[in-house]
Amino acid sequence: MEFDKNLIGGSTVLLILSLLEKTDRYGYEIIRELELRSDKAFQLKEGTIYPVLHKLENDGYVKSYKAEGERGRARKYYRITENGKKKLVKEKEKWNKFSISVNKVIGGELYAFN
Amino acid sequence: MEFDKNLIGGSTVLLILSLLEKTDRYGYEIIRELELRSDKAFQLKEGTIYPVLHKLENDGYVKSYKAEGERGRARKYYRITENGKKKLVKEKEKWNKFSISVNKVIGGELYAFN
DNA sequence: TAATTATACATAGATAATCTAGGTATAATT
DNA sequence: AATTATACCTAGATTATCTATGTATAATTA
Numbered sequence: 001m002e003f004d005k006n007l008i009g010g011s012t013v014l015l016i017l018s019l020l021e022k023t024d025r026y027g028y029e030i031i032r033e034l035e036l037r038s039d040k041a042f043q044l045k046e047g048t049i050y051p052v053l054h055k056l057e058n059d060g061y062v063k064s065y066k067a068e069g070e071r072g073r074a075r076k077y078y079r080i081t082e083n084g085k086k087k088l089v090k091e092k093e094k095w096n097k098f099s100i101s102v103n104k105v106i107g108g109e110l111y112a113f114n
Numbered sequence: 115m116e117f118d119k120n121l122i123g124g125s126t127v128l129l130i131l132s133l134l135e136k137t138d139r140y141g142y143e144i145i146r147e148l149e150l151r152s153d154k155a156f157q158l159k160e161g162t163i164y165p166v167l168h169k170l171e172n173d174g175y176v177k178s179y180k181a182e183g184e185r186g187r188a189r190k191y192y193r194i195t196e197n198g199k200k201k202l203v204k205e206k207e208k209w210n211k212f213s214i215s216v217n218k219v220i221g222g223e224l225y226a227f228n
Numbered sequence: 229t230a231a232t233t234a235t236a237c238a239t240a241g242a243t244a245a246t247c248t249a250g251g252t253a254t255a256a257t258t
Numbered sequence: 259a260a261t262t263a264t265a266c267c268t269a270g271a272t273t274a275t276c277t278a279t280g281t282a283t284a285a286t287t288a
Contacts, residue, residue, distance in 0.1 A: 042215060046267080072263065160236085161277065183236080
């Protein structure tokens with residue numbers, strides 16, 4: 001496949017970086033946000049998201065910092081880096097090519113944002 | 115995730131059944147056809163496609179039969195079954211929900227068939 | 229005519245993404 | 259005091275795809 005598993009097997013990197021593009025967020029929040037925005041289609045597990053965030057930080061695409069929340073335990077916020085923004089552009093391009101290709105094969109409906 | 119890995123990790127089942135919906139095909143042909151239709155975006159390996167076809171047959175979604183080709187070794191054609199057609203409908207629905215959700219999260223462009 | 233190439237099928241083991249299942253820590257609610 | 263919600267973390271299981279290799283047949287090339 002031309003698409004690596006980060007996209008096909010997992011669009012998680014694309015989704016996480018997309019959220020971080022607009023504002024800093026913490027892991028737990030990302031899960032809730034994805035659930036909300038996707039109408040419950042995305043229900044990422046904590047066991048999925050935290051290792052991905054660690055890898056993203058390790059790869060230099062995001063940078064974390066600690067901050068207190070109103071409730072519960074202290075939060076670890078993630079901010080997208082310049083490299084992360086470049087990565088996001090590439091991931092979006094891959095997703096576009098991938099989804100267009102799938103639609104070509106399966107018959108090609110039209111999908112609008114709403 | 116609501117989407118099982120057959121879709122997220124692999125849209126192969128969706129792609130293969132979509133091709134078989136129109137006409138019977140053999141494995142090697144499916145690889146070439148996907149490559150062609152996707153403008154080289156999909157370049158499935160034989161090590162991927164044959165095990166998937168075997169599983170699809172085992173699950174009753176396709177049925178195979180032998181036939182001679184013009185060149186090379188004898189071909190093994192696959193025909194989609196009634197259960198396979200039902201499966202395809204579900205896989206398409208999942209793909210639609212998935213791609214719409216991704217587009218909502220990443221900003222929502224519009225993707226047309228062409 | 230011998231070697232190579234293209235076609236065509238097949239499988240074992242490696243790799244990697246996600247999930248399961250457990251754990252820790254803190255504050256609010258019951 | 260116990261439970262619930264928030265918030266983080268990781269080890270191991272599961273599974274999809276790829277890598278690598280092998281077999282078989284016919285056409286092409288040297």
